Amino acid sequence: xxxxxxxxxxxxxxxxxxxxxxTLAQEVNIYSFxxxxxxxxxxxxxxxxxxxxxxxxxxxQGLIERIKREGELSPADLVxxxxxSRLVKLTSQDLTQAVHSEVLNKNIPSQYxxxxxxxxxxxxxxxxxxxxxxxxxxxxxxxxxxxxSPEFKGKICTRSGKHPYNVSLIASxxxxxxxxxxxxxxxxxxxNLARKPQGNDRAQVKAVxxxxxxxxxxxxxxxxxxxxxxxxxxxxxxxxxxxxxxKTTGSHVNVSGVxxxxxxxxxxxxxxxxxxxxxxxxxxxxxxxNYEYPVKVSVQPSKLVASWGTFKAxxxxxxxxxxxHEAAVKLLDEVKFDL
Amino acid sequence: xSAFSVDSSGxxxxxxxxxxxxxxxxxxxxxxxxxxxxxxxxxxxAWFIACCDFPSRSILQWALMLPLAIPPYIVAIVYTDxxxxxxxxxxxxxxxxxxxxxxxxxxxDIRTINGAILVLSLTxxxxxxxxxxxxxxxQSGGLFQAARSLGLSPFQAFKRVxxxxxxxxxxxxxxxxxxxxLGDFATVNYFAVHTLTTAVYDTWLELGSLTTAAKxxxxxxxxxxxLISLESYSRRKQKTYQRSGATHTDLRFVLTHGKKWGVLTFxxxxxxxxxxxxxxxxxxxxxxxxxxxxxxxxxxxxxxSFWLAIIVASLALLLALLLNFYQRLAPGILSKMTIRLxxxxxxxxxxxxxxxxxxxxxxxxxxxNRQLVEFxxxxxxxxxxxxxxILVFGYLMRFSAIAVGSIESSLAQVSPTLDLAxxxxxxxxxxxxxxxxxxxxxxxxxxxxxLVFIEAMKELxxxxxxxxxxxxxxxxxxxxxxxxxMIEYAALPAxxxxxxxxxxxxxxNRLLEKDC
Numbered sequence: 001x002x003x004x005x006x007x008x009x010x011x012x013x014x015x016x017x018x019x020x021x022x023t024l025a026q027e028v029n030i031y032s033f034x035x036x037x038x039x040x041x042x043x044x045x046x047x048x049x050x051x052x053x054x055x056x057x058x059x060x061q062g063l064i065e066r067i068k069r070e071g072e073l074s075p076a077d078l079v080x081x082x083x084x085s086r087l088v089k090l091t092s093q094d095l096t097q098a099v100h101s102e103v104l105n106k107n108i109p110s111q112y113x114x115x116x117x118x119x120x121x122x123x124x125x126x127x128x129x130x131x132x133x134x135x136x137x138x139x140x141x142x143x144x145x146x147x148x149s150p151e152f153k154g155k156i157c158t159r160s161g162k163h164p165y166n167v168s169l170i171a172s173x174x175x176x177x178x179x180x181x182x183x184x185x186x187x188x189x190x191x192n193l194a195r196k197p198q199g200n201d202r203a204q205v206k207a208v209x210x211x212x213x214x215x216x217x218x219x220x221x222x223x224x225x226x227x228x229x230x231x232x233x234x235x236x237x238x239x240x241x242x243x244x245x246x247k248t249t250g251s252h253v254n255v256s257g258v259x260x261x262x263x264x265x266x267x268x269x270x271x272x273x274x275x276x277x278x279x280x281x282x283x284x285x286x287x288x289x290n291y292e293y294p295v296k297v298s299v300q301p302s303k304l305v306a307s308w309g310t311f312k313a314x315x316x317x318x319x320x321x322x323x324x325h326e327a328a329v330k331l332l333d334e335v336k337f338d339l
Numbered sequence: 340x341s342a343f344s345v346d347s348s349g350x351x352x353x354x355x356x357x358x359x360x361x362x363x364x365x366x367x368x369x370x371x372x373x374x375x376x377x378x379x380x381x382x383x384x385a386w387f388i389a390c391c392d393f394p395s396r397s398i399l400q401w402a403l404m405l406p407l408a409i410p411p412y413i414v415a416i417v418y419t420d421x422x423x424x425x426x427x428x429x430x431x432x433x434x435x436x437x438x439x440x441x442x443x444x445x446x447x448d449i450r451t452i453n454g455a456i457l458v459l460s461l462t463x464x465x466x467x468x469x470x471x472x473x474x475x476x477x478q479s480g481g482l483f484q485a486a487r488s489l490g491l492s493p494f495q496a497f498k499r500v501x502x503x504x505x506x507x508x509x510x511x512x513x514x515x516x517x518x519x520x521l522g523d524f525a526t527v528n529y530f531a532v533h534t535l536t537t538a539v540y541d542t543w544l545e546l547g548s549l550t551t552a553a554k555x556x557x558x559x560x561x562x563x564x565x566l567i568s569l570e571s572y573s574r575r576k577q578k579t580y581q582r583s584g585a586t587h588t589d590l591r592f593v594l595t596h597g598k599k600w601g602v603l604t605f606x607x608x609x610x611x612x613x614x615x616x617x618x619x620x621x622x623x624x625x626x627x628x629x630x631x632x633x634x635x636x637x638x639x640x641x642x643x644s645f646w647l648a649i650i651v652a653s654l655a656l657l658l659a660l661l662l663n664f665y666q667r668l669a670p671g672i673l674s675k676m677t678i679r680l681x682x683x684x685x686x687x688x689x690x691x692x693x694x695x696x697x698x699x700x701x702x703x704x705x706x707x708n709r710q711l712v713e714f715x716x717x718x719x720x721x722x723x724x725x726x727x728x729i730l731v732f733g734y735l736m737r738f739s740a741i742a743v744g745s746i747e748s749s750l751a752q753v754s755p756t757l758d759l760a761x762x763x764x765x766x767x768x769x770x771x772x773x774x775x776x777x778x779x780x781x782x783x784x785x786x787x788x789x790l791v792f793i794e795a796m797k798e799l800x801x802x803x804x805x806x807x808x809x810x811x812x813x814x815x816x817x818x819x820x821x822x823x824x825m826i827e828y829a830a831l832p833a834x835x836x837x838x839x840x841x842x843x844x845x846x847x848n849r850l851l852e853k854d855c
Contacts, residue, residue, distance in 0.1 A: 029808055035819045035822065035823065036819060037819055037820075055808040055809055056808075057806070057807075057808050058803075058815075058819065059803045059804050060803075060822060061540070061544055061690055061804075062544065062690050062693060062694055062803075062804045063804075064544075065543075065544075065694045065697065066694075066697060066804060069694075069697045069698060069701035069702075069724070070701050070704075070721060070724065070725070071701065071705050072705070073701075073704055073705060073708060073718070073720055073721045073725070074721075075720070075721065075725060075808065089547075160531070162541065162545070167545075195448075196450070196451075196531050197531065198450050198530075198531035199450075199531075199824065200823065200824055202823075202824060203824060206425060207424075209425075210424045210425050210441065211440045211441050212424060212441055229825075231827065325545075326545075326546060329541065329545045329546060330353055330357075330546075333353065333354070333357035333358045333541075334356075334357050336357070336358060336361065338531070338533055339358065339361050339533060
């Protein structure tokens with residue numbers, strides 16, 4: 001018996017020293033690809049309303065590997081992503097579980113949910129083309145395809161092609177036009193770049209302001225963020241925001257979203273949080289604080305975002321686009337887009 | 340190559356067909372550039388400090404190590420902000436020269452391979468400086484004087500006596516720099532330069548091919564091991580031992596006017612660009628955004644970083660001592676391999692190390708929990724991979740190379756005849772180590788401790804991926820803002836990283852001064 005006793009004691013001790021996740025306390029654990037400070041206000045609101053504590057672990061890479069390795073012991077309840085490809089990757093690697101919730105189904109339109117209820121989009125964001133107000137003005141009819149035409153030579157700025165936002169755009173072009181045409185297009189865009197892909201989306205807008213280029217690819221919410229930042233407001237004021245492909249396929253739209261982890265230890269709380277994130281309160285906050293488009297139809301975008309006008313979005317299912325993710329990454333290597 | 344192209348998804352072949360060549364060239368260029376430039380920074384400064392006398396020498400001798408305390412990714416952002424088109428430098432030039440747009444003049448682009456090389460060299464040269472200065476100081480002045488009296492010019496004496504004697508330290512310093520450069524993803528990536536490390540990330544995290552990623556990593560490491568082994572093979576017959584304590588203040592060259600100003604300009608410019616300038620920019624931002632960035636958690640993050648660094652530095656020192664004495668007492672292929680293997684982690688990017696240590700420890704946790712359940716106990720959760728244990732382990736994997744290297748180079752200076760003398764006087768192995776070896780390498784031990792401490796303060800990717808919930812270090816906190824290029828909000832915590840890194844410098848300098 002003493003051996004068993006020692007064993008129990010040391011196990012208990014180990015459990016104490018580890019950052020253990022007791023199921024007694026009301027909490028929910030999130031692995032987040034999004035910076036914690038962006039979602040903290042929303043989580044604080046949730047804690048206020050429910051008394052459930054939200055723990056966030058933020059990293060931009062490797063979280064999927066971590067959750068996969070942790071297996072049935074993973075402390076993660078939810079994973080928040082900033083793009084569709086990771087939602088699909090989590091699902092296809094069997095790291096998620098289905099959520100059957102009336103609330104989620106009511107709040108989130110069906111094109112923004114997985115048909116098998118494995119992932120749910122929370123906000124949408126458009127991949128816009130920003131143009132220099134001073135040198136070209138607004139260009140309402142511009143398309144992504146235009147970016148490859150010779151008259152744009154030396155006028156385009158973008159962040160690394162390998163960034164999920166760009167990979168997803170390229171994947172959508174592959175989904176629409178096939179790989180061969182997409183490759184010709186990507187080569188054309190590369191030939192038109194004003195400089196090697198670098199920096200983030202904001203840095204491209206800054207480059208337009210500085211006169212380094214006339215057009216830049218960037219997500220819509222960065223414009224709102226820059227207008228709210230004293231140092232960056234002058235960058236934002238130097239550009240017009242354009243919604244591409246309005247007369248053709250519609251603008252490429254990506255999503256931020258959430259999955260319930262397969263082995264979520266706090267499943268009930270996690271679903272509560274998912275439902276909260278799709279509710280009017282949270283959707284409104286996403287819209288007002290982060291300038292994203294809420295997925296819930298009844299919630300309006302912020303005044304500023306609404307002032308950019310309505311737009312036609314690409315109707316191709318996101319899952320179809322996500323399927324081309326790997327092909328897009330390889331295409332980027334083939335045309336040496338970032339080099 | 341055929342052995343390599345057999346692959347789960349053909350992604351290695353894909354890389355060969357597309358970008359592998361460019362990535363390899365970039366990798367070699369970055370490493371060669373950083374080694375060359377660091378060498379040009381470190382060798383003259385180490386020699387001037389060790390062998391010449393001029394005003395402010397006593398300040399410069401430790402100040403030249405300070406750049407180690409600033410994370411390279413911070414310096415990268417600061418330099419980009421300063422030198423890109425809308426930065427103050429070009430802004431001033433435009434105003435001054437009445438240039439209108441980007442097309443009116445040429446200014447070197449900072450976000451290039453050259454920018455990456457410059458920033459990495461400015462932050463990494465202190466490793467080489469530190470080791471070379473130690474080597475030059477340790478050389479007895481008598482040797483140099485003897486060479487001079489035999490008719491050699493100061494330069495010839497340097498080339499034929501001082502320099503060869505410092506070669507082992509130089510090799511250690513350069514290989515540390517090469518490894519750190521290979522392992523640095525953030526800085527190089529920030530400058531839009533793509534290296535083999537990019538390929539490791541892409542294949543692993545985007546294309547999901549662990550095998551390809553592992554292959555590229557192992558090829559990189561293999562190349563490095565071959566290089567390091569070649570170097571040590573080339574001086575296999577060279578054995579030099581020093582009597583330490585032979586300080587030679589009176590033998591320092593007193594520099595005359597022209598030379599004095601030349602040396603002072605060189606050393607102070609180096610210090611300015613590598614430390615004073617980036618630090619000033621951080622202070623400027625930190626003051627400007629003080630109220631926005633000051634919050635109650637900052638103190639907790641500082642403590643977290645500090646204790647983590649202390650623990651890691653102590654363990655790394657212990658590990659380094661064990662490995663080095665094992666090598667000294669039982670020299671052979673096995674002990675040599677152990678030392679080399681233990682050092683490789685430093686050349687691997689933090690994220691890769693992080694996932695690399697996750698694999699065994701999550702497996703261990705899973706096994707342990709299943710065993711417990713089988714024997715009727717309740718689960719204990721991820722006691723290894725979900726706690727600080729794995730974080731400390733990951734850091735150790737990454738940084739033990741630094742400790743092993745500095746102990747190795749200082750132990751190499753202690754002649755084995757001392758061990759033999761001690762043993763013949765009746766001391767056993769333990770006593771010899773404690774009473775002879777350890778006191779002689781005290782400086783090397785302190786150096787090892789500080790260097791690991793500072794690296795641990797700065798480390799980002801390992802911490803980002805391996806930390807448990809609700810555990811932030813200063814570096815992970817800084818990253819939230821820096822990853823969105825909002826350096827202003829990150830300046831205060833970044834400044835704290837630097838200041839914390841300076842503490843052990845000051846403490847150790849005090850200790851060493853008392854000693855002399």
